[in-house]
Amino acid sequence: MWIGDKIYFVSDRTGTLNLFSTDLATDETKQLTHSTEADVRWASSDNRRWIIYESLGELAVFDTTTSEEKKISIQVPDDGLARRxxxxxxxxxxxxxxxxxxxxxxxxxxxxxxxxxxxxxxxxxxxxxxxxxxxxxxxxxxxxxxxxxxxxxxxxxxxxxxxxxxxxxxxxxxxxxxxxxxxxxxxxxxxxxxxxxxxxxxxxxxxxxxxxxxxxxxxxGLLTDFAWSPCGGHLAIRLSNSNELSSLWIWSVADNQLRRTTSELFDAFSPAWDPKGEYLFFLSRRQFAPQISSVEWNFAGNRGTGIFGVALRKDVKNLFAPESDEVQIAVKPEPAPARPEGDKKPEEAKPDAGLKPAERVVTKIEFEGLADRVIRVPVEADNLGQLSAVKGHLLYTVSGARFYGRDSSQKTRLQIFDLAKREAATLVDDVAGHAVSADGSKVLVRSGAVFSLVDVKPKGGEKKPVSxxxxxxxxVPVEEFAAVFDEVWRRYRDFFYVRNMHGYDWKAIGDRYRKLLPHVAHRSDLNYVLGEMIAELNAGHCYIEGGDFELPERPRVGLPGARFELDPAVGRYRIAAILRGENEEEKYRSPLTEVGIDVAVGDYVLAIDGQELNAGDDPYRLLRHKSQLVTLTVNKAPVFEGARKVA
CATH class of the missing domain: 2.120.10.30 (TolB, C-terminal domain)
Known part of the structure; x- marks a missing residue:
């Protein structure tokens, strides 16, 4: 800013943005404001005397003739709707x-x-x-x-x-x-x-x-892949190896020991305990049949995950041993010995209904040779995930391959595998997430924004909608604003890529900007304060989005890929330019250049979907909420006679 014989500017040479001046005659630079906390922002002058700027949410003016700073008090009537x-x-x-x-x-x-x-x-x-x-x-x-x-x-x-x-x-x-x-x-x-x-x-x-x-x-990174044994005495945990693969480990409550369970040569994850305490099932990427690129000689791993189980003891039966049809020999039952007259038939023992399943099942593990007792569940390798085990069955998801630029055409589905019959079936199509009840009888499924309850059995049964x-x-917006501010501050403290926060005192920065919370009247104010606080770290890829902005619904407008201009001589709009597109790609198409569309630059647009377009109208008003077929009435001349319709 050039005022008189001095150049005024903002600089952070002292660690905080302050106002400085340089005398053009003497080349002397002088610091004019001396803030140690709040930056001088958005400085602007009238080119004669005054410089106005913002500092920590307040406006101030600097008088270049007296070198005095004065705060500006602004009172804005506000109903406080966004704080109610x-x-x-x-x-x-x-x-x-x-x-x-x-x-x-x-x-x-x-x-x-x-x-x-x-x-x-x-x-x-x-x-x-x-x-x-x-x-x-x-x-x-x-x-x-x-x-x-x-x-x-x-x-x-x-x-x-x-x-x-x-x-x-x-x-x-x-x-x-x-x-x-x-x-x-x-x-x-x-x-x-x-x-x-x-x-x-x-x-x-x-x-x-x-x-x-x-x-x-x-x-x-974070540790979120672990599961309790049925008795609550052990935890199966996925941990990374030095070779960047992961293995399963078991931690035991009794001795507080952590022991490796699976080989470090294969990626293992998603542990799921057999409710009977005999097997620990898990997913593992062990099939390498790469998908070949159609563009260059390259490949991508896909559909390589299978289901495996490790027998927790040597005496555990192999669930998938070879089957053989054998003859059953009929044995004639021996008659029961006669009871003396007057004796009562002994009552059969009844199970203790008061005991919980976890109290009846004690998961005993023989750790010696554990990694050698692995079996494969006969399910085709695929993009499997979210394994869980219930009585007699396994639940897991099957997903399509992942792509850059588009979603997979294959919806994620929830599968159920019958361990006795060795058969898999689809329980629910199009699953965005699911949760299994503790007793293994029900599963809550999310499909888009809809929740449903399904029985855990091969045919699933009726889906009960959950409202x-x-x-x-x-x-309470004021309380939410404070909660959001504090959580953002903590997340940067906890997850910033270097612990020294680029050398800044993060606590002091948080305290400084927290003082502005009483003045936050709207979510956009809060986002501004958060952005200013985060910017103190001088780091890239830090974004802010979302929140309740209380904005009216934005009108949607169809865009024909053309520019309109008004011909004032005749009071009609005409096409000034047609934008080229790549019509073989849906997202790059230009509607007026499609095959069979007879429209040219200079044509007059007389009507849109039958509504006449005159000089007093805005063409885009008639294109509101037009996302499908639109019919234009066009002509070389600004008259309806001889006009043609294009759609």
């Missing part, structure tokens, strides 16, 4: 879901709250009711009375417990640590919870005394 509490539906914002142990109710996480919803009868329950915290990762306890979840209500992530009916207050179960938590899972006996943190460490929490022990450490229409939260 309101009740908003959240069925479109479901992040996670689970099932009650026997599938009577569904568990949802949406917009930072935890809900349960009935499958058929009843009403949903919001169990956490908090705009100030982000509650997530919910999991239903095996006995059904409690729900565990992760919440930052204390300012940091902790594991919390809440009654499944919402009675009483939620209670934290872990100490406050500076780490984001993930993958909360109950042990089947309900005594422990496993979860991981941002450093890839796996922890086990004992509910009774709230003690936590670290059981595994993933060196290559999410009544899920809603009492939104």
């Amino acid at each position: 509490p309101s009740r908003v539906p959240v069925d479109k914002f479901i992040e996670e879901f689970d099932l009650s142990p026997r599938g009577e109710r569904a568990l949802f996480v949406a917009r930072g709250d935890v809900f349960t919803a009935p499958i058929e009868k009843g009403v949903p329950r919001n169990l956490t009711h908090s705009s100030r915290s982000h509650d997530r990762g919910a999991a239903w306890s095996p006995e059904g009375a409690r729900i565990a979840y992760i919440s930052d209500a204390s300012g940091e992530d902790q594991v919390w417990l809440v009654d499944q009916e919402g009675a009483g207050k939620p209670e934290p179960q872990t100490n406050v640590v500076e780490s984001m938590l993930f993958a909360l899972r109950w042990s089947p006996d309900g005594q422990r919870l496993a979860f991981s943190d941002k450093l890839g460490k796996l922890h086990v929490l004992t509910i009774a005394d709230k003690t936590t022990v670290e059981v595994a450490d993933e060196r290559r 999410t229409n009544e899920l809603a939260v009492d939104r």
Whole structure:
């Protein structure tokens, strides 16, 4: 900015953007503002005396004649609509879901709250009711009375417990640590919870005394692939090897030991315990039949994952031993000995209905030679995922190949494999996610935005729709703004690629920008503050998107690939230019250059879909919501006589 005999400019040579000037006569540079926290932004002058700029959300003017800075007080009347509490539906914002142990109710996480919803009868329950915290990762306890979840209500992530009916207050179960938590899972006996943190460490929490022990450490990112044994005495965990493949390991509660289970020569993942405690099933990429590129001599791995099982003891029967038809020999039953007269028939022993499945099954493991007792489940190798085991069956997904630029034409489907019959069948087509009940009898399936409950059996049975229409939260925007700000700050603290945050004091930066929260009146304000805070790190690929902007619906307009111009002499629009396209590609097509379309530059457009187009109209008003076939009435002359219709 050139004012008089000085050049004024903004520089961060002192570490903070401040206003400086350079005297053209003496070449002397002088610092004019001395802020150590807030940058001088968007400086602009009137080229005579005043320079105006923004600093930490406030406007100030600098008088170049007196070298004085003055804050500008601006009062803007505002109804505060974007800060008013309101009740908003959240069925479109479901992040996670689970099932009650026997599938009577569904568990949802949406917009930072935890809900349960009935499958058929009843009403949903919001169990956490908090705009100030982000509650997530919910999991239903095996006995059904409690729900565990992760919440930052204390300012940091902790594991919390809440009654499944919402009675009483939620209670934290872990100490406050500076780490984001993930993958909360109950042990089947309900005594422990496993979860991981941002450093890839796996922890086990004992509910009774709230003690936590670290059981595994993933060196290559987050650790989210693990499963409890049926008795709750062991954890099967996927861990990376130094060769960039992964193996399964088993951690045991009894001795706190971690032992390798599968070979490091093959990628193994998605562990699933046999409910009888005899096998540990898993997925493994062991078939290399690459797909050849049609463009160049190159290949891509595809459809190479199979299902395997490791026998946990030497005496376990091979599920897929060779079969043979043999003759059954009829044996004549011997008559039962006569009972003395007056004796009663002894009662048959009845199973103890009060015992839980986890208490009846004790998973015994012989670790010696474990990796040598691997069998393959007779399922064709494919793009398999999300393996789980229930009584007599395996569940898994089959997906299409992944592409750059387009989705696979093959929808992900949920398969069920009958271990006795050695047969696979499709349980549900087009699956975006699923959750199996603890007893293995039901599965909650997500297809797009629709949830359904299905019986876990080869034919599946009828899909029961699960309504999410009544899920809603009492939104308090001011509290949400603070929660979003704090979580963004923590995520950068936890996941920035270097721990020293590029040498900046991240806590001080957060404290500085947190002062602006009372002035945030709209989500766009919040995004601006977040962007300014993140920009302090001087790092690329840092983006902000989303939020409730309370904007009116934007009108959709059909674009014909042409420019219109008004001929004022006749009061009609004509085509000034037609944009070329590549009509063999749908997304690059230019409608007016399609084969058979008789339109040229200079033609007058007299009507669009029968509506006359005059000088007082905007052509694009008549093209609103036109995404399909559009008919133009055109002519070389600005009259309807002799006009032709093109579509």
